[in-house]
Amino acid sequence: MLCQLSSELNRQIGLLIHRSGKVEQVIVGSYGQIVIPQLGQIRSTGGRLRGLRLVHTHLANEDISDEDLMDLLFLRLDLLSALKVDKNGLPHVMQTAHLLPESREGKSWVFLEPVHPANQVDSAEELIVALEREFAQKSKSSVVDSGQDRAILVSVSTEPRLQAEESLAELVELAASDDVAVLDTILQRRQKIDPRFILGKGKLADIMIRALQHDANLLIFNQELNPSQIRSITDFTDLRVIDRTQLILDIFAHRAMSREGKLQVEMAQLKYMLPRLSSRDDALSRLTGGIGARGPGETKLEIDRRRINDRLARLGRELAQVSRERYRRRAKRRKKDLPVLSLVGYTNAGKSTLLNTLTNSDIVAEDKLFATLDPTSRRLRFPTEMEVIITDTVGFIRHLPAELVQAFMATLEELGEADLLIHVVDVSNPAFRQQMKVVDTILRELDLGDIPVMKLFNKVDLVENRGEVEQLIGDEGLLISALQPETLKGFLEQAGSLIEKSMQ
Numbered sequence: 001m002l003c004q005l006s007s008e009l010n011r012q013i014g015l016l017i018h019r020s021g022k023v024e025q026v027i028v029g030s031y032g033q034i035v036i037p038q039l040g041q042i043r044s045t046g047g048r049l050r051g052l053r054l055v056h057t058h059l060a061n062e063d064i065s066d067e068d069l070m071d072l073l074f075l076r077l078d079l080l081s082a083l084k085v086d087k088n089g090l091p092h093v094m095q096t097a098h099l100l101p102e103s104r105e106g107k108s109w110v111f112l113e114p115v116h117p118a119n120q121v122d123s124a125e126e127l128i129v130a131l132e133r134e135f136a137q138k139s140k141s142s143v144v145d146s147g148q149d150r151a152i153l154v155s156v157s158t159e160p161r162l163q164a165e166e167s168l169a170e171l172v173e174l175a176a177s178d179d180v181a182v183l184d185t186i187l188q189r190r191q192k193i194d195p196r197f198i199l200g201k202g203k204l205a206d207i208m209i210r211a212l213q214h215d216a217n218l219l220i221f222n223q224e225l226n227p228s229q230i231r232s233i234t235d236f237t238d239l240r241v242i243d244r245t246q247l248i249l250d251i252f253a254h255r256a257m258s259r260e261g262k263l264q265v266e267m268a269q270l271k272y273m274l275p276r277l278s279s280r281d282d283a284l285s286r287l288t289g290g291i292g293a294r295g296p297g298e299t300k301l302e303i304d305r306r307r308i309n310d311r312l313a314r315l316g317r318e319l320a321q322v323s324r325e326r327y328r329r330r331a332k333r334r335k336k337d338l339p340v341l342s343l344v345g346y347t348n349a350g351k352s353t354l355l356n357t358l359t360n361s362d363i364v365a366e367d368k369l370f371a372t373l374d375p376t377s378r379r380l381r382f383p384t385e386m387e388v389i390i391t392d393t394v395g396f397i398r399h400l401p402a403e404l405v406q407a408f409m410a411t412l413e414e415l416g417e418a419d420l421l422i423h424v425v426d427v428s429n430p431a432f433r434q435q436m437k438v439v440d441t442i443l444r445e446l447d448l449g450d451i452p453v454m455k456l457f458n459k460v461d462l463v464e465n466r467g468e469v470e471q472l473i474g475d476e477g478l479l480i481s482a483l484q485p486e487t488l489k490g491f492l493e494q495a496g497s498l499i500e501k502s503m504q
């Protein structure tokens with residue numbers, strides 16, 4: 001009957017069929033194609049596939065087309081069948097394609113043997129159940145914790161390859177630091193970045209396939225996305241989409257311990273959200289699911305601009321209060337007139353570890369980016385009996401979100417009181433030169449150019465060719481390992497005499 005009607009109308013007709021057998025939609029197309037309407041509301045089975053299969057007619061004896069396959073892919077249809085109609089309006093042959101849990105020869109779909117509908121003996125329902133099971137098995141092995149976000153990281157870059165790769169590697173670390181399971185990374189280098197989708201539709205389709213095969217629920221982009229980009233990519237892929245800034249903000253939201261830190265992070269999150277509120281729609285509500293939703297997230301849907309602005313004003317006042325308190329504490333410390341030595345450096349360079357080793361302390365130091373958010377101070381006694389205050393600070397990172405720079409300005413301002421800055425560098429990181437540049441730039445921006453800086457090249461125990469590194473560094477700084485106290489002697493001597501000089 002489908003074929004007959006289709007033939008009489010001279011238009012393709014399609015049926016979207018639920019697994020229960022119920023026909024969900026009848027779609028009437030043109031002679032050459034049908035357009036499937038938005039399926040948002042129909043999703044019901046909760047599996048990896050959509051729970052709908054499409055059976056539609058082809059009038060010109062054409063095979064399943066690329067457009068058909070795109071529908072199969074993007075709508076995650078259970079099956080897609082094309083029913084060829086002959087000149088008399090009778091069914092002629094049926095072609096069927098379905099998605100694969102694992103790509104074969106670069107293809108993520110496969111065709112079944114074409115059959116005449118009258119000879120169709122295989123059960124579509126059974127095939128779909130088997131497919132679902134395979135998808136589930138394929139992704140089960142890598143599921144660590146069902147509550148964990150499972151992400152594919154995407155970087156579209158105009159930078160040279162090496163730099164783009166390093167930057168993506170850093171995104172992987174950021175994600176891991178936020179307890180996100182990284183399933184796959186995609187790096188694309190382009191001359192120009194697509195303003196709507198960031199990357200080409202073909203590549204986006206590729207990402208879709210991988211997301212489906214890995215059972216990912218999140219896409220993390222290495223560049224900042226504007227609200228409409230988030231929306232178009234979300235609509236296109238049906239995945240939650242966030243950018244690097246949101247990821248960093250989320251890490252900060254997790255880590256902030258002190259009242260001041262918490263206030264600062266909330267402020268940064270709200271500031272980031274504010275311009276993105278203009279398109280009050282799905283794009284935002286999707287953000288409430290996980291990353292990007294912590295901190296001020298829960299009531300996001302009802303919050304309007306004014307309430308955010310009110311909240312920001314209040315946070316500003318509270319922060320001012322907290323900084324006054326901190327200032328008083330600092331003044332007290334100053335009275336004792338102990339010299340201050342501040343550790344600065346790229347995140348994960350080993351600042352906290354060094355402070356621990358030097359002062360026999362036990363502050364948090366771990367292999368995560370932004371382990372330290374709240375500044376910590378300790379007393380340190382030099383072999384010469386001189387006593388100083390040593391402070392640990394939040395680590396720096398390239399493209400530090402502007403909102404965060406502002407938020408942490410107050411904490412970083414304290415660096416202005418340091419008598420000596422210790423720039424800790426992770427020399428075992430291939431990107432250490434670039435990381436140093438980032439730190440230098442931020443120090444300049446903070447107007448700390450006048451304070452003497454001493455460079456410590458840390459983690460030398462991880463370096464394979466020590467001689468080479470020694471040559472590379474020359475007298476730029478000292479090679480140390482924060483884990484090996486015996487390597488710190490030279491540092492203590494130099495720092496001691498530098499401070500004594502500066503005190504005279």
Ligand SMILES: Nc1nc2c(ncn2[C@@H]2O[C@H](COP(=O)(O)OP(=O)(O)OP(=O)(O)O)[C@@H](O)[C@H]2O)c(=O)[nH]1
Pocket residue numbers: 345346347348349350351352353354364365366367368369370371372373393394395396458459460461462480481482483484
């Ligand atoms: N092998 C080795 N590992 C080190 C050394 N110094 C630090 N680490 C490790 O590097 C990781 C990061 O150290 P942290 O002290 O937390 O680094 P940080 O600079 O305070 O980092 P943030 O607070 O995130 O900015 C930890 O896992 C440390 O154990 C070192 O000299 N050698």
Ligand SMILES: [Mg+2]
Pocket residue numbers: 351352353364365371372392393
């Ligand atoms: Mg630290």
